[in-house]
Amino acid sequence: MRSLFRFNIRPPPKPPVSRTIDMLSNRQTLISAYRSFDILTAVFSFALAGWVTHSIQNGDLSIYAYLDMRMKAQNVGLFLLFIYLWQFIFLESALYRSRRLSTRREEVYDLLKATSKGTLLLCIASLAFNITMITPLFILLFWASTSLICLSGRLFLRRLLEWLRLRGRNIRNMLIVGTNERAVRLCRNIESRPELGYRLLGYVDGDWRGNGVFQKTGYPIISDFENFPAFLRANAVDEVILCLPVKSFYDQICSISHTCEEQGILVRYLTNLFDTKLARVKADHIEGEPVICQYTGSIEGWQAGIKRLCDIVFSSMLLLGLSPLLLLIALVVKITSPGPVLFVQERIGLNKRRFPCYKFRSMVSDAENRQAALESLNEVSGPVFKIENDPRITDIGRILRKTSMDELPQLINVLKGEMSLVGPRALPVRDYNGFREDWHRRRFSVRPGITGLWQVSGRSSVSFERWMELDMRYIDQWSLWLDARILAQTIPAVLRGTGAC
Numbered sequence: 001m002r003s004l005f006r007f008n009i010r011p012p013p014k015p016p017v018s019r020t021i022d023m024l025s026n027r028q029t030l031i032s033a034y035r036s037f038d039i040l041t042a043v044f045s046f047a048l049a050g051w052v053t054h055s056i057q058n059g060d061l062s063i064y065a066y067l068d069m070r071m072k073a074q075n076v077g078l079f080l081l082f083i084y085l086w087q088f089i090f091l092e093s094a095l096y097r098s099r100r101l102s103t104r105r106e107e108v109y110d111l112l113k114a115t116s117k118g119t120l121l122l123c124i125a126s127l128a129f130n131i132t133m134i135t136p137l138f139i140l141l142f143w144a145s146t147s148l149i150c151l152s153g154r155l156f157l158r159r160l161l162e163w164l165r166l167r168g169r170n171i172r173n174m175l176i177v178g179t180n181e182r183a184v185r186l187c188r189n190i191e192s193r194p195e196l197g198y199r200l201l202g203y204v205d206g207d208w209r210g211n212g213v214f215q216k217t218g219y220p221i222i223s224d225f226e227n228f229p230a231f232l233r234a235n236a237v238d239e240v241i242l243c244l245p246v247k248s249f250y251d252q253i254c255s256i257s258h259t260c261e262e263q264g265i266l267v268r269y270l271t272n273l274f275d276t277k278l279a280r281v282k283a284d285h286i287e288g289e290p291v292i293c294q295y296t297g298s299i300e301g302w303q304a305g306i307k308r309l310c311d312i313v314f315s316s317m318l319l320l321g322l323s324p325l326l327l328l329i330a331l332v333v334k335i336t337s338p339g340p341v342l343f344v345q346e347r348i349g350l351n352k353r354r355f356p357c358y359k360f361r362s363m364v365s366d367a368e369n370r371q372a373a374l375e376s377l378n379e380v381s382g383p384v385f386k387i388e389n390d391p392r393i394t395d396i397g398r399i400l401r402k403t404s405m406d407e408l409p410q411l412i413n414v415l416k417g418e419m420s421l422v423g424p425r426a427l428p429v430r431d432y433n434g435f436r437e438d439w440h441r442r443r444f445s446v447r448p449g450i451t452g453l454w455q456v457s458g459r460s461s462v463s464f465e466r467w468m469e470l471d472m473r474y475i476d477q478w479s480l481w482l483d484a485r486i487l488a489q490t491i492p493a494v495l496r497g498t499g500a501c
Contacts, residue, residue: 035087037153038086048145053133078129082122122134126139174200174201174238174239175201175222176202177242178249182270202222204224204228207224241267242256242270308417308420315415329400329405330360336395339364340365347428350446358409360400363392374390381464383436445475
C-alpha cells in the first residue's frame with residue numbers, strides 16, 4: 001500500500017508561465033528556437049521580397065496572383081539547399097553559441113555579417129542559375145527583412161533572458177580558482193552585472209582547511225586543489241574560472257583543466273601572460289592549434305572594412321573628379337623644370353612593408369643626391385629632414401607644397417591599398433632608419449595616410465616627439481568619427497598653409 005500510495009501522489013502541475021520559463025532556461029531549447037526562428041525568417045523574407053517584386057513588375061498587389069505563380073522543381077530544390085546553407089552560415093558565424101558574455105554590438109555585427117553572407121550567396125545562385133525572379137530589388141528587400149527581423153528577435157530574447165536572470169532563472173554556477181587581486185576584481189565585476197546570470201559558489205585555494213571565508217569578498221573557500229575533482233563530482237558547476245599565475249601554478253592549472261575536460265565543464269582562464277600596457281590579447285587558432293594573439297593596431301573588424309571601402313570610393317571619385325587639375329599640374333611641372341612629372345620614393349607602410357609613394361615632383365630631379373650636403377641645415381628635431389627654404393625646391397614646387405597639391409598622386413596609393421586617406425604620415429626609409437625609440441615604430445601598425453592628426457596640427461611646426469605622440473593618439477583612439485573629423489579639418493589646414501614647406 002505504501003508503494004502504491006507513493007506512486008499515486010504527483011506534484012501539482014506547474015503553471016503555464018513557470019513551464020515557459022523553465023523551457024527558456026534550457027540551452028538546447030533556446031538553440032532549437034533560434035534555428036526555427038531563423039528558418040522561418042528566411043522563408044518569410046523570401047516570400048515577402050518575391051511578392052513585392054512581383055507586384056511592382058506586374059502592377060498587381062493581389063497576393064493571390066502571386067500565389068498562382070508556378071516554381072520550377074529546380075528552383076524548389078535550390079531554395080531548400082539555400083535554407084540549409086543559410087543555417088550553416090549562421091552556425092559558422094557563432095550565432096548559436098552562448099551570448100551571455102557578448103556585447104550587443106558584437107551580436108549585431110555577427111548577425112549582419114551572417115545575413116550579408118547569406119544574401120551574397122543568393123546573388124551568386126541567381127546569376128549562376130539565371131533565376132529571373134531574383135532582381136536587385138528582391139535582394140535588397142530580402143537582406144533588409146532578414147536583418148531587421150532576426151535582429152529584433154535576438155535583441156528581444158536577449159532582454160528577456162536578462163529579465164529572467166535577474167529573477168533567478170537561466171543561472172550558471174561558477175567557481176573561481178585562486179584568491180589573488182584579479183580574483184577579487186572578477187568577483188566585483190560579476191556582482192555588478194547580475195543580468196549575466198552567474199552565481200558564484202565560492203573559491204578554490206591551496207590553503208583550504210575544510211572551511212573558511214575569503215574575507216575580501218565574503219564568499220566561502222570550498223576546496224583545495226587536491227579535493228577539487230571530488231567537489232566537481234558532488235556539485236552542479238557550470239563554469240570554472242582560473243585566476244592563477246602561470247609561473248607559480250603551472251602544474252595545478254594543467255591538472256584543473258584536465259579535470260574539467262574529463263567532466264565536461266567549461267574553463268575560462270583569466271590571463272595577463274604578457275602584462276601588456278597598450279596591446280590587446282585575443283585567442284585564435286592556427287591550423288587547429290590554439291594560440292594567443294597580441295596586437296596593437298586598433299583598426300579592425302567591421303569599421304576597418306568601412307574605412308577601406310571609403311578609401312576605395314573616395315579615392316576613385318577624387319581621381320576622376322580632379323583629373324583635369326591633375327593633368328594641368330603634370331603639364332606645368334613638365335614645362336617648368338626638366339625631369340619626370342612624378343617623384344616616386346620608397347616609403348615605409350603597414351607593418352614596415354616598403355612601397356613606392358607617388359607625388360608630383362616639387363624639387364629638382366637630383367634632389368636626393370644633393371640631400372647629404374644639406375644635412376647640417378636640418379631644422380627639425382629627430383630623424384626627419386626638413387628645411388623651410390630648401391634650395392632644391394622649384395618655383396612651381398613651392399606652390400604645390402604650400403597647397404599640398406603635390407600629394408594628390410598619393411590617391412593612387414590609397415586605391416592600391418598601400419595607404420589610407422587618413423593615417424600617420426608615410427616616412428622615407430632614411431627617416432625610419434633614424435628611429436631610436438621602439439615605441440615610435442608602433443605607428444607602422446596601421447596604414448599611412450595622406451592626412452592625419454599631424455597634418456591638421458601644424459605639420460612641420462610640430463616637434464618630432466609631439467608628432468609621434470599624435471600618431472600614437474590616432475592609433476589608440478581611432479574611430480570612423482575621428483577620421484571624419486580629421487578630413488573635415490584638412491581643407492582649412494591646407495588653406496592656412498600652417499607648417500607647410
